[in-house]
Amino acid sequence: MVDVAQHTTQFLLLRSRAGDSGARAALVARIEPLLRRFAHGRLPQMLRHEQDTSDLVQLTWLKVLNKLDSIDLQEPGDFFSYLRTVLLNALREALRKHGRSQVDHVGTDAAVVLPAENVAPDDWLAYEQALQAMPQEHRTLVVMRFEFGMSFAEIADEFGESADTMRMRVNRAIARIAAVADGS
Amino acid sequence: MSATASNVTPLHADPLLKWTARLAEGLPIDWTQAAADLSPALLASLRQVAALAGSFAVAADAPQGIGPLGVGSTVGDLRIAAVLGEGSYGTVYRAHDERLDRDVALKVFKGGHRQELLREGQLLARIDHPNVLKVYGAVETDSLIGFVSELLPGESLERWLGRQGKLSASEITTIGGELCAALCALHQGNIVHGDLKPANVLRHRDGRWVVADFGSSQYANDPLGASGTPLYMAPERFTSTAVTASADQYSLGVLLFYLAARSYPYSAETVIDLKAQHRKGERRRLMDLRPDLPRLQIDAIERALAVDPKKRHSSCGNFAAALHAAPRHRVPPLMAVATAAAVVLAAAIWWPVATPEAHRTEWLRTSSDQGVEILSSGATARVGDALALHLTLTDRRYVYVINEDLAGARYKLFPLATSTLKNPLDAGSYRLPDSALDWRITSRGGREHFFVLLSDEPISSEHFQSAQQAALDAPGEGLYAFEPTRGVGGLAPATSEPDAQWLAALKARHRNLEVRRFELINP
Structure with a gap:
């Protein structure tokens, strides 16, 4: 029976740092579909072509792999928060090149890039602010579930918990973000 | 209300957790029920989070590059910017009209009779109604033909419905009324839509319901053949006889039936079975599935579903009137008796009494x-x-x-x-x-x-x-x-x-x- 811990992203990252090329390939195979989904969902319609998505994913990977040794991974899921930051920076750069800055649009320096064009900038800003106000674990869980579209089983693998436990913890994280947005 | 990591409240004992659990699972939320459980402010927050969660899913699921035109290519004055979707009749693109400097949608047809499509594009371009997607005109090259229309910010009714719980009578009437108005505008222009279904209805960001996708549209009284979506198609469309605007009314009836019950009037898996069920009148009844809806609303929708076109509403305008005649929520039977008595009494004393739909x-x-x-x-x-x-x-x-x-x-x-x-x-x-x-x-x-x-x-x-x-x-x-x-x-x-x-x-x-x-x- 294969040790579940060997399936975690953290495990693969540690092996990659140690020079295990197989682990690096496994890491890419594991993360790339999630990254592609995340990137595609963030691109505005005008840039949502296959090539644009691929470019964005490629750029993000380059940055991540270059800094593989220095990424600070203390808690399960930290890697996904890091990926999110790198990808949003790459997306902002891409938008800037196309002369279109969603950041300027909502008038803030916060890491704001609209997930889709049918979301009001104010709603998105409120979400971002609520996200930043949450404890790290809650923030990570919301990002993994909503933004990366990970299943409970995938999240459970990362945390070394059962899917039911993670279902409950994700639920509490979502309740928290609603409560934060409410100001309660 | 607050739900923090330190809470030890059992799952679902907190009403907020009950609803966020559905969001976490990607399930629709019954907003009427949620409103009963949560404070207005918390409900608004939950809606906000639900909208964002839905938008991630929508964006990630959108098609990435299909159809006959490449991104960056041009058709006349239009430069293709992205693929918005693909249906049985063709591919829809987001494009920029470089001459008029505006973003538009371009629907390129896979097939069809070129002259008829061009004529239809001209007819549709004359229709100006808030519930009908504005068609600017048709474009034609040696290899393709398409309609240029407004680019509507929003999503399809089908997509929107996926996030909703049980729709209220009021919501069904609102949607039905607006779609009736759209069909009236089309029919007045001598056009039958021909394929009305949730995927072909758009919800504008401002809440307006807009009929789109005229790929199956035909002139009234033309034979429609077998195009369309079988469960939404009026029984007479399976024959070769000419059809009228009444076929659209039937499709709208199916659509409203589906909105209310989340199932179709007929459950056939093949067209042969469907036709047999039409003949025998074997189908689900809305009253069985949504007994909570007002009787008048159920009757209005059921009438639109009559197999015999002559037994349907005489027009979509009359269909709308029948929908609006129903109360926005069901009156309990005992209350109905009391209300009826009160109306009679009031009429006797204070005649004339204003009728609810007079203004x-x-x-x-x-x-x-x-x-x-x-x-x-x-x-x-x-x-x-x-x-x-x-x-x-x-x-x-x-x-x-x-x-x-x-x-x-x-x-x-x-x-x-x-x-x-x-x-x-x-x-x-x-x-x-x-x-x-x-x-x-x-x-x-x-x-x-x-x-x-x-x-x-x-x-x-x-x-x-x-x-x-x-x-x-x-x-x-x-x-x-x-x-x-x-x-x-x-x-x-x-x-x-x-x-x-x-x-x-x-x-x-x-x-x-x-x-x-x-x-x-x-x-």
Whole structure:
């Protein structure tokens, strides 16, 4: 029976740092579909072509792999928060090149890039602010579930918990973000 | 209410957790039920999170690059920017019209008769209705033909429905009424849509329902052949006989049946089975699936589903009238008896009694980017937008427009001292506060109510209790601001909640008072 811990992203990252090329390939195979989904969902319609998505994913990977040794991974899921930051920076750069800055649009320096064009900038800003106000674990869980579209089983693998436990913890994280947005 | 990591509340004992659990699973939320469990502010937050969660899924699922045209290529003045979707009739692109400098949608057909499509494009271009996707015209090259239309910000009814719980009678009537209006406009232009279904209805960001996808459209009375989606197709379309606009009415009936019950009238898996069930009349009944809906609404939808076109409503206009004749929520049987008796009594003493549908109210919004739009259920508005009320009276009425905010404070928006319109208003159509003035949205806010009071006698201002008159903002600009400033997020039809004390007192004092109520929700 294969040790579940060997399936975690953290495990693969540690092996990659140690020079295990197989682990690096496994890491890419594991993360790339999630990254592609995340990137595609963030691109505005005008840039949502296959090539644009691929470019964005490629750029993000380059940055991540270059800094593989220095990424600070203390808690399960930290890697996904890091990926999110790198990808949003790459997306902002891409938008800037196309002369279109969603950041300027909502008038803030916060890491704001609209997930889709049918979301009001104010709603998105409120979400971002609520996200930043949450404890790290809650923030990570919301990002993994909503933004990366990970299943409970995938999240459970990362945390070394059962899917039911993670279902409950994700639920509490979502309740928290609603409560934060409410100001309660 | 707060749900933190340190909470030890069992799952679902906290009502918020009960609903966020559905969000976490990607399941639709019954917003009516959620509203009963949560405070308005928390409900609004939950809606916001649900919308964002849905948008991630929508964006990630969108197609990435299909169809005959590559991104960056040009067709006439149009430069292709992205693929928006692909259906059985063709591919829809987002494109930029470089000559007119505007973004448009381009639908390129896979096949079809070139001359007929061109003729249809010309006909559709003449139709200008808020519930019909505006077609600008047709484009043609040696290798393709397509329609150029407005690029509508929003999503399909199908997608929207995936996030909803059980729809209320009011929501079904709102959607049905707007789609009836769209079909009336098409039929007046001698066009049968031919493939009405949730995927072909769009929900504009402002809440308007818009009929799109005219790939199956045909001239009325032309044979339609086998195109369309079988479960939505009228029985007569399976024969080679000519069809009429009544086939669209049948499709709308199926669509509303599906909205209400989340299942279809027929359950056949093959066209042969479906035709057999048509012949035998073997199908589900809406009453069995949604006994909570008003009887008149069920009857209106069931009538549209008649196998024999002659037994359907005589037009989509009459279908709409039948839908609107139903109450917005079901009246309990005992209450119905009491109400009927009360109406008879009232008619005997205070004749004539105003009929509920005698007068018409429509909220209009003017914004810098969208121009003038009719607001409907779920509409959104932004700071800077201007609101006006289009009112059609069938007889003389004293008209009052009251706005009540979340805190219960009320503001009289009409009549205004400076308005040229004065009570009473004779029968006719009016734009309130008057032809030259609007009410302007000056900031975001919470849930609010708008009440349009139509009375056959004057109502003293003192009976509005805390009502304050809207203040004139920036004299000379012709705009009125709400005081205090308020936000407007969405316009929803009247809810079934009981009247507030002030309104109940008003109704007791003015027995012929008719109240049109709208709920404004900050999403």
